[in-house]
Amino acid sequence: xxxxxxxxxxxxxxxxxxxINQLSxxxxxxxxxxxxxxxxxxxxxxxxxxxxxxxxxxEFNLYVQINRDGVIRIYSPNPEVGQGIKTALxxxxxxxxxxxxxxxxxxxxxxxxxxxxxxxxxSRSVPLRWxxxxxxxxxxxxxxxEAAAGEWNVPSSEVTTDQxxxxxxxxxRQTSYGAVALLASELNPPAVDSLTFKNPEEYRLLGxxxxxxxxxxxxxxxxxxxxxLQLPNMLYASYTKCRTIGxxxxxxxxxxxxxxxxxxxxxxxxxxxxVPRFDPTGVSITPGVAIVAESxxxxxxxxxxxxxxxxxxxxxxxxxxxxxASAAELRGQEGSTVLAEQxxxxxxxxxxxxxxxxxxxxSFVSHAxxxxxxxxxxxxENIMEVWSTSQAQLFVRGSVADLLDIPKExxxxxxxxxxxxxxxxxxxxxxREAALIAQRVDAPVxxxxxREDDMAFDFFRPGGFYNMQASVDENGKLNAWNSHSxxxxxxxxxxxxxxxxxxxxxxxxILQHYKHTLTLLPSKTPTGPWRAPSSNSYAFVExxxxxxxxxxxxxxxxxxxxxxxxxxxxxREGEDYSLNTGRAVNVIKIAAERAGWGAEQPAGRALGLSxxxxxxxxxxxxxxxxxDRNKKITVHKVWVVADVGQIINLSGAESLCHGAVIDAxxxxxxxxxxxxxxxxxxxxxxxxxxxxxxxRPEIDxxxxxxxxxxxxxxxxxxxxxxxxxxxxxxxxxxDRIRGLPIRKxxxxx
Amino acid sequence: xxxxxxxxxxxxxxxIDPETPLLWALRDTLGLVGTKYGCGIAQCGACTVHLNGVxxxxxxxxxxxxxxxxxxxxxGVANEDGTLHALQEAWIxxxxxxxxxxxxxxxxxxxxxxxxxxxxxxxxxxxxxAGNICRCGTYTRIVEAIHTAxxxxxxxxTA
Numbered sequence: 001x002x003x004x005x006x007x008x009x010x011x012x013x014x015x016x017x018x019x020i021n022q023l024s025x026x027x028x029x030x031x032x033x034x035x036x037x038x039x040x041x042x043x044x045x046x047x048x049x050x051x052x053x054x055x056x057x058x059e060f061n062l063y064v065q066i067n068r069d070g071v072i073r074i075y076s077p078n079p080e081v082g083q084g085i086k087t088a089l090x091x092x093x094x095x096x097x098x099x100x101x102x103x104x105x106x107x108x109x110x111x112x113x114x115x116x117x118x119x120x121x122x123s124r125s126v127p128l129r130w131x132x133x134x135x136x137x138x139x140x141x142x143x144x145x146e147a148a149a150g151e152w153n154v155p156s157s158e159v160t161t162d163q164x165x166x167x168x169x170x171x172x173r174q175t176s177y178g179a180v181a182l183l184a185s186e187l188n189p190p191a192v193d194s195l196t197f198k199n200p201e202e203y204r205l206l207g208x209x210x211x212x213x214x215x216x217x218x219x220x221x222x223x224x225x226x227x228x229l230q231l232p233n234m235l236y237a238s239y240t241k242c243r244t245i246g247x248x249x250x251x252x253x254x255x256x257x258x259x260x261x262x263x264x265x266x267x268x269x270x271x272x273x274x275v276p277r278f279d280p281t282g283v284s285i286t287p288g289v290a291i292v293a294e295s296x297x298x299x300x301x302x303x304x305x306x307x308x309x310x311x312x313x314x315x316x317x318x319x320x321x322x323x324x325a326s327a328a329e330l331r332g333q334e335g336s337t338v339l340a341e342q343x344x345x346x347x348x349x350x351x352x353x354x355x356x357x358x359x360x361x362x363s364f365v366s367h368a369x370x371x372x373x374x375x376x377x378x379x380x381e382n383i384m385e386v387w388s389t390s391q392a393q394l395f396v397r398g399s400v401a402d403l404l405d406i407p408k409e410x411x412x413x414x415x416x417x418x419x420x421x422x423x424x425x426x427x428x429x430x431x432r433e434a435a436l437i438a439q440r441v442d443a444p445v446x447x448x449x450x451r452e453d454d455m456a457f458d459f460f461r462p463g464g465f466y467n468m469q470a471s472v473d474e475n476g477k478l479n480a481w482n483s484h485s486x487x488x489x490x491x492x493x494x495x496x497x498x499x500x501x502x503x504x505x506x507x508x509x510i511l512q513h514y515k516h517t518l519t520l521l522p523s524k525t526p527t528g529p530w531r532a533p534s535s536n537s538y539a540f541v542e543x544x545x546x547x548x549x550x551x552x553x554x555x556x557x558x559x560x561x562x563x564x565x566x567x568x569x570x571x572r573e574g575e576d577y578s579l580n581t582g583r584a585v586n587v588i589k590i591a592a593e594r595a596g597w598g599a600e601q602p603a604g605r606a607l608g609l610s611x612x613x614x615x616x617x618x619x620x621x622x623x624x625x626x627x628d629r630n631k632k633i634t635v636h637k638v639w640v641v642a643d644v645g646q647i648i649n650l651s652g653a654e655s656l657c658h659g660a661v662i663d664a665x666x667x668x669x670x671x672x673x674x675x676x677x678x679x680x681x682x683x684x685x686x687x688x689x690x691x692x693x694x695x696r697p698e699i700d701x702x703x704x705x706x707x708x709x710x711x712x713x714x715x716x717x718x719x720x721x722x723x724x725x726x727x728x729x730x731x732x733x734x735d736r737i738r739g740l741p742i743r744k745x746x747x748x749x
Numbered sequence: 750x751x752x753x754x755x756x757x758x759x760x761x762x763x764x765i766d767p768e769t770p771l772l773w774a775l776r777d778t779l780g781l782v783g784t785k786y787g788c789g790i791a792q793c794g795a796c797t798v799h800l801n802g803v804x805x806x807x808x809x810x811x812x813x814x815x816x817x818x819x820x821x822x823x824x825g826v827a828n829e830d831g832t833l834h835a836l837q838e839a840w841i842x843x844x845x846x847x848x849x850x851x852x853x854x855x856x857x858x859x860x861x862x863x864x865x866x867x868x869x870x871x872x873x874x875x876x877x878x879a880g881n882i883c884r885c886g887t888y889t890r891i892v893e894a895i896h897t898a899x900x901x902x903x904x905x906x907t908a
Contacts, residue, residue: 218846218852219856221823297766297769297777370795370850372787421848656847658886659885662889685793
């Protein structure tokens, strides 16, 4: 139950925590012994702009090389899946390096232990790299200054920098970074505690709008995604698994398949026992039949002729309708497992005149990242080389090595751009499948999942239920809270990955009487992190319920929310990942003000408000919604006000908020994965109606300049939206929506 | 033996199965991987290309029907002088892509729209782009970028 105490509910954090602590103490400048290993790795990076150019550059540290001609090559360590990290992280380096952005060329770094947390998850890439990358940039700048000072025979303190140039004002001398790079790179790196950093007001890059580093390649169709990689003599594989999750192969018509056009070979992967679990680090393999062919189409076509006998005796028999029935029986009740309790919430609520009791539910959903899973793997001379889009690259080498029972040094991993992630690529299941298939083939192999594979064999955002009870006192003040999380569980001990454990701090920290309980529903359906795990669904529950309470208390919703926060304070003093009530109130007030909260709205139209804190981000959203008599809604505009500290790339940050609003609207409106007897009932986008362009609202994004260090933005703008829209619908119609997606309540967009 | 014109040059697809979708012929046979696989059932639009100037889903077009036809992909949408199409420029200017996976298809749909309608309003854009999903939710900037490109084309820039 450690996740309960973990404000960001990230299932991978525990695995990583040892590593991160170790890295935070590390001196990042000029790590010994790294150069040789990296040089080898560069040679096999397939999309590197120019391997020759890279080797001509002077290497300063893991992140920076500077060529004589002034090109500054910055290596971006973390996986790019659309969150803009490949632009944002190098911006941090370039800022402290005082580099001219025009001189900067960005490349993916190799996958190597020296790069630490090479992962995209938990909205943590920026905050966890912040100090390290500032040091990397400032360290190189100090070395360049020292080299120029030596050349000019002046004190280092008299040398200044500006946009890739070095100046000595009193003698009116100037040189470029490129001109002194070689000399500078041979100096001893400075001690970390001697480095100086810019004040935020001196920033030239951070907080400005920088277009994505890969945009030119993207708009011209260059091969940069995982699926785009082509190697000489490469073969193409499909992998067919049991649609009843966890079924095993008894036998298959492999001889017939091998005779089909273009098929090179076909074989069974026995796999590991049990239903698949979220497993980024381990060796689990879902059983299935691999078909290796000369083209993707031939490997897909051959699948249609596959006849597989499955053993489903150990497979999932889940049905969503069973969960719904179980939850209905628990309506109004507390759970038997008490997760947190203070005071006597049951009694206070029982005695109260003004109280609300509601049950909320939300569906399983698929990640549906637009690029279906693929991975290229090549086995030669006991070395496995994999090119993947993993969001958890730091675990790829170890996981593949353990699977194949070879040393980790014998696994070379490369990171390629992922066509969306949303948490799906945190699992390394498809990479292990590719490696195991490639080990049996004398050529590089690209494993390609179909969209149907992707939807059927996802590690879903878990569906679930919450019973919510609370009361307000005679002054309309929230005074007791009793929440009950009804969550799916495979082992009967803990909720499945990312299944509901919330709430965390709010409202426990503001109430004398508070209780939170848990009931587990048996479920084998694989689950995993999905953009803002648990918050992506619980925020709808909490913030709809807060609106219910404000209505019951006959108080203005914004005023009620603000009052519920109390005095400005950190809920957990000294912890950045703790809610700060002052920051919360601030974003709520600004959002209300920008949206014109309180002004009279046209008939059939209303504003809805929501606030949520997760991933260290404080975000308030207001939705302007109209509803017609056929329950067709129009979301005219959404205001997003976020306090995530220092903004890195304003363009990217604003875009992430746009995307979070669209994604959240898409999900709350129509997205649902259901299963019957262990089989996923949706298989493609015709049954999974992602939002189309015509349904987009206008979106107004505002970032609060709070002076805090940066925190991540991949997730925290998602959770508040659903409640904001549903609260507006309530205000228009009086219909309280307590289930997602709202399509099931008859609403369309 | 099927031969067709792709981005202005004649390409032979060898002894390919005529049932092969154009999508996979482009990607695996011709190495033109800018056209993306998203769903395979014409729902997402990631594989949008132009067939004789008309936007189609390459996952639905069999190469056996394409003898002598004229295909344009994202790799060939730039101007003949090698400069970027106004849409490509606008996509960079507005920093449209997040993951970017759908954007080639978005640009191909938008290019077809602008070649038929030089001053589209939001309704025109919504209709023309309805077949293209952006899972990351970059619709706001897609619309802005189309307006920007239309404005530039209208001022006489080459298309």
